Amino acid sequence: MVFGVALHGRVMPELAEVEFFRKQWDAGRVGRILSVALHPVARVFREERSVEPLQRHLPGKRLLGSSARGKWMLFRFSGGNWLGVHLGMTGRMTAEPASLEPGKADHLVLFQSRRALVFRDTRQFGCIRFHRGPEEPSWWREMPPDLLSREFTREVMAEFLRCRGRAPVKSVLLMQERFPGLGNWMADEILWRSGIHPAVKAGSIRGKRLDALFREIRAVCRGALETIGVDYRDPPDGWLFHHRWRDGGVCPATGVPLERESIGGRTTCWSPEKQRR
């Protein structure tokens, strides 16, 4: 797989891409961290004070496990060391040969005897947080409920849409405080399947459309995790995903040309026939 070839490709990470990249470091769950290489201009270390402790404490430790929530990952190391990673727009995690010479986009490299665990990010919108302690860091514990969890209910969603009632529903779906992991293409996919025009005010969605929205949020999360999240394979046939960036793209459900316009400051794609205001 060549991640360097972007096209309109899926290098930019939403929930399922994050899950895929998280697993790339599973290869490092054997052996210890021998040394740590940091990029000299480490913009992704927003919290300056975390740089030196990371450098000092990670060598000699083991990677014990990891999990993903929304667009964040958390890696757990022995000795009560935790590494939080956000991929921003162009971040990715890889496991590469131990002979790796870090390049200018390699902000963090954990060297082991058999491999190098790499965080690479050209645009540097990503973020790394280091934490020490027996418990997960507080920012992790305070994350909103996962969209596939029991705590994410139709009512929780409805209440949020009501509070953000005057904003276009497209913008509201991108708010990570309630819809962790959704990004631009997932939001468009959800609205397309729900038959809701992306410019509709969030507060005007009620009844059956609310049911559909809740159902499709979960269906799109599941479908993306089962495909992209597993091995980066394409999402199922028939998804808007396969048409949304194509010039002259056509709605896979109706055959009508797709519309593309900026809504809420983001390029948005929808099917005019299928999605009503």
Added chain:
DNA sequence: TCCTATGTTGTATG
């Protein structure tokens, strides 16, 4: 040269 980019945040305004 200018435009685009699937993310987030800080700031201004309502």
Added chain:
DNA sequence: ACATACAACATAGG
């Protein structure tokens, strides 16, 4: 205080 809108961040590619 809260919601909303948008520029800014840095880089690569068409």
